[in-house]
Every structure is written in C-alpha cells, then in structure tokens.
Amino acid sequence: MNLFDPIELRGLQIRNRIWLPPMCQYSAQAAGEQLGRPNDWHYQHYASRSVGGFGLVTVEATAVTPEGRISNMCLCLDDESDVPAFRHMARVITQHGAVAAIQLNHAGRKASTRGQFAGGALAREEGGWETLGPSAIAFDGMPAPREMSEAEIQAVIAQFACSANLAMEAGFQAVEIHAAHGYLIHQFLSAVSNRREDEWGGDFEGRTRLLREVVRAVRAVIGDAPLFVRISATDWLSENFEKVEGSYGWTLKESIRLVKELPDVDFWSVSTGGCFPVRIPTGPGYQVPFARRIREETGAAVGTAGQITNATQADVVVYEEEADVVYVGRVALHDPYVPRHWAKMLDVDIPWPYQLARGRSTR
Numbered sequence: 500m501n502l503f504d505p506i507e508l509r510g511l512q513i514r515n516r517i518w519l520p521p522m523c524q525y526s527a528q529a530a531g532e533q534l535g536r537p538n539d540w541h542y543q544h545y546a547s548r549s550v551g552g553f554g555l556v557t558v559e560a561t562a563v564t565p566e567g568r569i570s571n572m573c574l575c576l577d578d579e580s581d582v583p584a585f586r587h588m589a590r591v592i593t594q595h596g597a598v599a600a601i602q603l604n605h606a607g608r609k610a611s612t613r614g615q616f617a618g619g620a621l622a623r624e625e626g627g628w629e630t631l632g633p634s635a636i637a638f639d640g641m642p643a644p645r646e647m648s649e650a651e652i653q654a655v656i657a658q659f660a661c662s663a664n665l666a667m668e669a670g671f672q673a674v675e676i677h678a679a680h681g682y683l684i685h686q687f688l689s690a691v692s693n694r695r696e697d698e699w700g701g702d703f704e705g706r707t708r709l710l711r712e713v714v715r716a717v718r719a720v721i722g723d724a725p726l727f728v729r730i731s732a733t734d735w736l737s738e739n740f741e742k743v744e745g746s747y748g749w750t751l752k753e754s755i756r757l758v759k760e761l762p763d764v765d766f767w768s769v770s771t772g773g774c775f776p777v778r779i780p781t782g783p784g785y786q787v788p789f790a791r792r793i794r795e796e797t798g799a800a801v802g803t804a805g806q807i808t809n810a811t812q813a814d815v816v817v818y819e820e821e822a823d824v825v826y827v828g829r830v831a832l833h834d835p836y837v838p839r840h841w842a843k844m845l846d847v848d849i850p851w852p853y854q855l856a857r858g859r860s861t862r
Contacts, residue, residue: 517838620641630645687708
C-alpha cells in the first residue's frame with residue numbers, strides 16, 4: 500500500500516489514504532435558533548481541505564443533543580431543521596472530490612466548557628448546563644456530572660441514531676461514533692470513570708454495552724454506509740504502571756477484544772488517552788504502535804494520528820501496513836493543501852482542479 504492508493508469501504512471509493520481528522524473549530528452559534536449549526540467558517544474550512552486533496556474529510560465532533568456539546572460553540576445535529584446547513588457542508592466537501600464523514604459525539608462529563616479554546620467549565624450564568632456521566636465522578640477540576648439513569652442512557656442511544664439518520668439525509672457518506680478522548684462513551688468504557696454496578700458497568704461486557712448499543716442503533720439507520728468508531732486504545736495507565744482507584748482504566752488488550760467483537764464497524768480511528776490527566780510520552784507517530792497492534796491482531800481496517808508531520812513518515816506508516824490510513828490534523832490547520840504538497844514530494848501525480856493548475860509549478 501502507498502499513501503496515495505485508493506481505499507474502498509463498503510463499496511465507497513476513497514481517493515487516497517491521507518484523511519482529515521475531526522478537529523473542533525469552536526465557531527458555531529452558542530445560543531438561539533441557530534444553536535450548534537455550521538456557518539460560513541465551517542463551509543470554507545472543510546471545502547478548502549477537500550480542494551487540498553484529502554481523501555476523506557471528517558467534520559468535527561457534532562453533538563447528538565445540545566447537552567452533549569463539548570462547548571457552547573460546538574456543532575449539534577439533532578433536529579430536522581438543522582439538515583439544510585449540514586447538507587451544504589457535506590456538499591462543499593464532496594463536490595471537490597473528498598468523501599464527507601461526520602463524527603457524532605456526546606461529551607458527557609466533559610461537556611459545558613468554554614469555546615474558542617478558552618477551556619474550563621462554563622458557569623450557569625454564562626449559559627452552562629448540568630453534565631451527565633456513567634458515575635458522579637468529576638473530570639480534573641470540572642463539576643461532577645449527574646449519574647445517568649437507565650432512561651437517560653436509552654435516550655442517548657436513540658439520540659445517536661437520530662443524528663446519524665439526519666447526517667445521511669444531509670448527504671454525509673460515512674458516520675463516525677466518538678468513543679475516545681474521555682467523552683461519554685469512553686467514560687463508560689473506562690473502569691476509572693465508570694463505577695456503576697448495574698448492567699452498564701462493572702465487567703467488560705457492562706462497560707462496553709453503551710458503545711455496542713450505539714453501534715447497533717446507528718447501523719440500523721445508515722444501512723450500508725461505512726460506520727467508523729474513534730477509540731482511545733489505552734488510558735495510558737498500564738503503560739505507565741499507574742493505577743487510579745485500583746484500576747488501569749481502559750487498556751489496549753480491551754480495545755483489541757472490543758474490535759474483534761464489533762464486526763459491524765467498518766473502520767477504527769485509533770487514538771489514545773483523554774479520560775483523565777496522565778503522562779503521555781508523545782513523539783513522532785507515538786500512537787502508530789497501538790494502531791498496528793489492533794490491525795495485526797484483529798484484521799480490522801484502522802487509521803491513526805499523532806505527530807505525523809511529513810510525507811515520508813506518513814507514507815512509511817501505510818507502506819509498512821502499520822495502519823491503512825493516516826490522519827493529518829494540526830499540519831492541515833495551517834496548510835489545507837498538504838496532500839498536494841506531499842504528493843509532489845513523493846513524486847506522485849494526482850489530479851488538480853483546473854482553477855489551480857497554473858500554480859502547480861510553484862510548489
């Protein structure tokens with residue numbers, strides 16, 4: 500495999516293996532009738548990455564309910580009236596050759612924060628709201644969430660299905676479930692944040708039940724469209740030989756088992772961490788080994804990110820079959836045309852929009 504080889508998932512052809520990961524823009528309207536809807540910033544942001552040559556463009560974490568937004572300036576897709584704005588966003592991605600995917604999320608105890616990268620909990624007088632979680636355990640200085648009832652858990656499953664159905668109506672070609680980075684589904688997966696003693700907690704089966712049910716519900720409404728899951732392969736406690744409340748949290752071993760037991764998922768975006776503060780030994784490609792292990796032991800199609808910053812590095816990850824796809828995020832924030840630049844560095848000829856053809860010789 501090479502970086503600019505096409506890849507097919509459930510009959511969907513994707514032009515190459517360099518994809519844009521979901522990255523919050525904190526640019527949606529915070530309140531009022533347009534709450535959570537995309538606007539001109541989102542349209543130009545995602546369109547330019549499609550023009551730039553990415554094979555697949557993933558729209559940032561989009562909440563399945565307003566209370567599930569990470570911040571008061573995050574996207575939300577939970578009502579039929581939202582569809583036209585999201586349809587325009589899907590259209591500007593696909594009309595330039597990329598596949599349009601959308602990541603659906605519920606932030607759980609990490610919701611109700613300040614937008615614009617300010618961070619921190621949003622006070623009630625600022626428009627903040629009560630957060631939910633598997634257990635009433637706070638995240639690093641945030642208010643403790645309210646432990647979810649059975650009815651609230653079932654409602655979240657239905658909300659994921661509703662948002663996935665709306666995404667299909669809006670023209671998105673793939674749906675990703677966010678089960679990573681310490682948001683609600685990850686909170687259920689990790690024994691550090693999930694102390695429940697009912698069927699939604701406890702052992703592996705209980706802690707993974709929410710994700711299993713969300714996958715089942717989403718698959719039922721998206722039909723044969725590709726279904727992705729973004730997962731934190733590890734909470735990093737076992738790697739650091741640390742325990743929190745007697746637990747190593749979510750581990751790579753559990754991730755491998757989960758992937759094996761969810762064949763309805765077509766693609767796994769492999770990341771790490773985020774459920775609580777922990778030392779992460781970052782460096783170039785630091786998450787690649789986790790993707791490689793999952794791919795080798797399960798046979799699943801996987802992608803990964805994490806300080807993949809140059810063409811040779813990205814191409815080697817794919818060529819050595821450590822991952823099927825590389826996600827390039829932060830580099831793409833300052834260079835939307837990075838796939839085109841990397842293609843030239845690798846001496847790969849890819850089609851250019853005719854409007855840009857005169858500029859090819861300058862880079």
